[in-house]
Amino acid sequence: MFWKIVGGLLIAWIAFMVIGSLVGFLVKAVFWIALIAGAAFLGTAAYGAIKGGGNKKQINS
Template identity: 90%
Template structure:
């Protein structure tokens, strides 16, 4: 009975270690994807602001 409890605790510990490492990797990956996407968005917004400054069109009713 003692070894079943020790084995269950060991199995739970290994499972938490694996789940923790996977979640940690996913959090880091999502963070860097968000950084790259934010930089691309700001670059596209700056390019559009600079490129479209001389082309002002108005909607006429």
């Protein structure tokens, strides 16, 4: 009975270790993807602001 409890605890510990490492990897991957996407967005916005500055359209009312 003692070894069944120890084995169950060992399997639960290994499962938590595997799940924790997968979640940690996914959080890091999402962080880097968001960081790269944010940099690309800011670069595109800056480029549009610089290039499109002379083409202003006005609505006549």
